[in-house]
Amino acid sequence: MLRIGTFAVFLTVMLLLQFDPFFASATAAVLALAISLIFFGNQRNAVSRAIYDARNKKNDADTDAEDVPHDPADDSRD
Numbered sequence: 534m535l536r537i538g539t540f541a542v543f544l545t546v547m548l549l550l551q552f553d554p555f556f557a558s559a560t561a562a563v564l565a566l567a568i569s570l571i572f573f574g575n576q577r578n579a580v581s582r583a584i585y586d587a588r589n590k591k592n593d594a595d596t597d598a599e600d601v602p603h604d605p606a607d608d609s610r611d
Contacts, residue, residue, distance in 0.1 A: 535573050540565035 543561035548554065569577075 534574060536565050536569040539568055 540561050543564050544557055547557035547561060552560075
């Protein structure tokens with residue numbers, strides 16, 4: 534959201550100064566990218582960590598037991 538907001542601010546300022554819309558959008562995109570790479574590193578790392586933790590979440594014992602294939606021949610019923 535910070536990158537989009539930064540882009541919107543730059544784009545709005547450049548359009549108010551009556552730059553060409555194509556040039557204004559390209560310049561705003563480059564400036565927003567550069568600023569986000571320089572100043573928003575902590576937020577980017579936090580998002581990366583959250584995505585990594587969500588994808589590599591460890592399962593508890595119950596979840597692991599449910600994932601084990603069940604063989605009906607192993608039943609000890611008479």
